[in-house]
Amino acid sequence: MKIDRGDWLKIPNLLSYFRVLLIPVFSYIYLTAITIEDYMIAAGILFISGLTDALDGYIARHFDQGTQLGKLIDPVADKLTQLAVATMLFIKWPIVMYLLLLFIIKEFSIFLMSYLLFKKRKIIDGAKWFGKIGTIVFYSCMFILVIMPEMSERNIIALILLTSIFQVIAFIGYINLFFSMHKQVQ
Template sequence: MNKKIKKQDWLKIPNLLSYFRVLLIPFFVHSYLIAQDWNGHLIAAGILFLSGVTDAIDGIIARRFNQISDLGKLIDPVADKLTQVAVAAVLIVNWPIMAYLLVLFIFKEFSLFIINLLLLKKGQVIDGAMWFGKIGTIVFYCCMFILVISPSIDSTLLMVLILTTAFFQLAALVGYLSVFFNLYKEPNV
C-alpha cells in the first residue's frame, strides 16, 4: 500500500483537466451570483456543463491511455467535491431549502472520509468511485444543472429535483457503507 506521487503525474492530461475543474469553480460561483437574466444563468450553466464534461473526459483519457495515477485518484474526487459543494452553496441564494441538501452532501462526504481513514488504518482502501457513487454524481450534476439554468423553477419541480438528488446521495452512502463493512471485516493486510 505504499503509494507515491510521481513527478511526471503532475502534467498528465487527466490531472490537468482536474486542475482546470478546480479553476472553473470561482468562475461558476461568480457568474451564478451576478446572473440577472436567463443569459447570465446560461453562462453559469455552461461553466457547470464544461466542468462536468471535463470530469467525464479525464476519466476516459486516464483509462484509455493508461494515465491513471495516484495523484489523479486524489485530485479528481477533490475537484468533484469542491465543485459540488460550490454548486449547492450558491443555489442556496435562490432556494434556501438547498441548505438541507448541502448538509446531507457534507455529511455523506465526511462519513466517507472517516470510513476511508478507518480502512487506511487496516491497510485497506476503497479504490476509486463505485458505480453507485458515479450514478449519484451524475444525478447531482443533472439536477443542479436544471436548477442553475432555471432560476424561476416551479416549487414542485424544485422539490422533485432536491429529493431525487438527496435519494441518490443517500443511496451512494449506503452503498459505500456496505463496501466498508465488507472490507472492514476482512483480516488485516
C-alpha cells in the same frame, strides 16, 4: 503513496486542476447572474466541468495516464465542485439546505470511513456504480436548477428530493462496502 514528478502534468490531472479553477468562476457568475443569459453561462461552465470530469477519466483509463495523484485530485475536484454548486443554489433557494447538509454528512462520513480503512492498509479503489449514479443524478438536477432560475418551488423540491434519494442510496452503498472491507481486515 508515491507521486512521480511527471504526474503533475499528465492530461487527466491538468483537467482536474482546470475543474478546480472553474469553481470560483462558476460561483461568481451564478451569484451575480441577472439575465437568463447569465444563468446559461453559469450552466455552461457547469457543463464544461462535468465534461472535463468524464474526459479525464476516459483519458486516464484508455491512454494509460492514470496516476496516484489523479486518484487523489479527481475526487477532490468533484467534491469541491459539488459543494460549490450546492452552496450557490442554497444561497438562491434556502430549501437546498437539506441537500447541502446531506451532501456534507455523506462526504464527511465517506472520508472518515476511507481514512479508517487506509489506516488498515485498505483503500476503496475508485468510485462505485452507486456513487457514479448518485453523482450523475446530482449534476443533472443541479444543472437543471442552474439553467432554470425561475423554476417553481414544487419542481425545485422534486429535484432536491430526487437528488437526495440517490445521495442516500450512494451513502448506504458506501457504508455497506466499508463494513464489508472492515470485516476483511480484522
